[in-house]
Amino acid sequence: MKLSLSNGIFSKLKIKDNFDTVKRLGFVNIEFNMKSIKKEHDTDVYREQKAYATSGLKCLTLHSAVLHVKDPIEIHQAVYYGKISLECACALQAPLMTVHSNVSKKLPRNIREECLIEVFGQIKLFAKKLGIKLSLENLSFNSTGFGKNVEQLEEVLGVIDPKGEMGITFDLCHALETKVVDELLDKYGRRICNVHMANKSHHPFTEKKPELTHFLSALHQYAYDGPITLELENKTSMEDLAITKAFFDKLLKEY
Numbered sequence: 001m002k003l004s005l006s007n008g009i010f011s012k013l014k015i016k017d018n019f020d021t022v023k024r025l026g027f028v029n030i031e032f033n034m035k036s037i038k039k040e041h042d043t044d045v046y047r048e049q050k051a052y053a054t055s056g057l058k059c060l061t062l063h064s065a066v067l068h069v070k071d072p073i074e075i076h077q078a079v080y081y082g083k084i085s086l087e088c089a090c091a092l093q094a095p096l097m098t099v100h101s102n103v104s105k106k107l108p109r110n111i112r113e114e115c116l117i118e119v120f121g122q123i124k125l126f127a128k129k130l131g132i133k134l135s136l137e138n139l140s141f142n143s144t145g146f147g148k149n150v151e152q153l154e155e156v157l158g159v160i161d162p163k164g165e166m167g168i169t170f171d172l173c174h175a176l177e178t179k180v181v182d183e184l185l186d187k188y189g190r191r192i193c194n195v196h197m198a199n200k201s202h203h204p205f206t207e208k209k210p211e212l213t214h215f216l217s218a219l220h221q222y223a224y225d226g227p228i229t230l231e232l233e234n235k236t237s238m239e240d241l242a243i244t245k246a247f248f249d250k251l252l253k254e255y
């Protein structure tokens, strides 16, 4: 398993400072979170590409910009977010992009299906063209989006991924908050290709809690060797980040 850091935690910094801060902490791998970009300017992608090329970092995954569509009128905007994120993933040579369902949990089922077909019809085509794999993330109960448990994720995947080609981004924080860790592991264990690692409320794990070792053992049994992406709340201090990194560097050697 490969330790990685979501750079969304430094989204307030300019991109070069963002990458420099990640490096100062000793991380080699990142998940590039689109929160770090001003989406109004499509050409920003060239700036990110340049900063990335000189950073020496390796972008294992990219977290898409996301809009949880609550009215079909917003479909074009969700498609735009998905496509500009794919452009950035391509520029940073990330082979995998994490996506949400992009639909609000408040939509009735028939409209939800219509929106899913429209949004992913376009995002999937573009991802295929660029050779980037999509990976659907489980959401928390307090998210505005749809897709917090197996029942909801199955509905989404049934519409957007009938051939079962997409991966799953397992967010441990969301799964703990929603109490669905085991049901997600049982259903999607073999499809996981990215992990968002945090305790509830996106607090860092800094010791061997049973829920953490249980989860890592399960991943190990599924022969998981992908990213363990620390996705932590913005308030996490540099000191706590350093402690968390040291803890996971040691812990992951056991799996």
Ligand SMILES: [Zn+2]
Residues within 6 Å of the ligand: 137, 171, 196, 231
């Ligand atoms: Zn996440």
